Amino acid sequence: MKTRFLSLIAAMAATQAFATTVVDPSLASSQPAAGSDPLMESAVSAIQAPASEATGITFDVNVGTQGLGLSVGYEFNKYLKMRVRGAYLEADYEDTWSDVDGKIEYDGNNAGIIFDYHPFGGVFHLSAGVNFSKMTLSANASMDHGVAQGDYELGGYTFTVNSDKASIDGEYDWNDVQPYLGIGWSTDGDGDRSLYFTFDIGVNFIGKGKFNITSIKGIANVTGPNGEDLGAVTDQIAEDAIREEGKDFFKIADDIFVYPVIQLGMGYRF
Known part of the structure; x- marks a missing residue:
């Protein structure tokens, strides 16, 4: 029973982390996980930048x-x-x-x-x-x-x-x-x-x-x-x-x- 409870808690935590990243990436970036991948962070930033924004x-x-x-x-x-x-x-x-x-x-x-x-x-x-x-x-x-x-x-x-x-x-x-x-x-x-x-x-x-x-x-x-x-x-x-x-x-x-x-x-x- 204890093992199932711990597994449920871990699954809920993982689901929340995934939802936070997808729904509001700014929250995820404000709380970087230890050992995060710099290459992945750069890719996410590039995706978030408006592709059509002009310089004037x-x-x-x-x-x-x-x-x-x-x-x-x-x-x-x-x-x-x-x-x-x-x-x-x-x-x-x-x-x-x-x-x-x-x-x-x-x-x-x-x-x-x-x-x-x-x-x-x-x-x-x-x-x-x-x-x-x-x-x-x-x-x-x-x-x-x-x-x-x-x-x-x-x-x-x-x-x-x-x-x-x-x-x-x-x-x-x-x-x-x-x-x-x-x-x-x-x-x-x-x-x-x-x-x-x-x-x-x-x-x-x-x-x-x-x-x-x-x-x-x-x-x-x-x-x-x-x-x-x-x-x-x-x-x-x-x-x-x-x-x-x-x-x-x-x-x-x-x-x-x-x-x-x-x-x-x-x-x-x-």
Whole structure:
């Protein structure tokens, strides 16, 4: 009888220990048994850790009016996030201006810091930040026809060249530091590691642009629109000639002070 009683007590103790471990592992871990296995404890801890808990770090690839870009972000909480982003866009346009080969190239390296405020703690956000950009439109009038000497018409002027590599080059630049305002949507989960999509629409305040002549090569003399001899070509004459040929473009470029931003992206939340 005594032996059965002791066996029953031992069985009850073992059952209670097993139930404590399964139902409330924290109680079992708070009272470790003598000689417990460290490897087993590590395995139990790993199982107990939430597998989907995210670090708040995000990374995405995006494309749009700012070009092909990358973005790295951090989520402070469900209302406030920060992104550091960069993008690059390149485009060119070629045409014949009078009897001169004209080319306009656009290079847009940009990087920025954006703060996203989610007023409802959901996918919609308001964005504000600053964009650091080198937006440059390069204009080139090439009189490279393989002829060492000759006359070329450009914007009502006649340029007499003394080289087979004659050209006029200029650059149109905007502010390098550009405030940004916008709105967007981001499906980057509810605290879980996951794929997400982003869509941003806004504007960079680029300021008023300015066109400057950067080089004049191989031009010996210039004649005005009325046939008057103007002597050596100056930066102002060269700019007037290019502006006249590209007047449709310059009419737009001179009036804009904001750059539209539309970017669509896909990323992962770590």
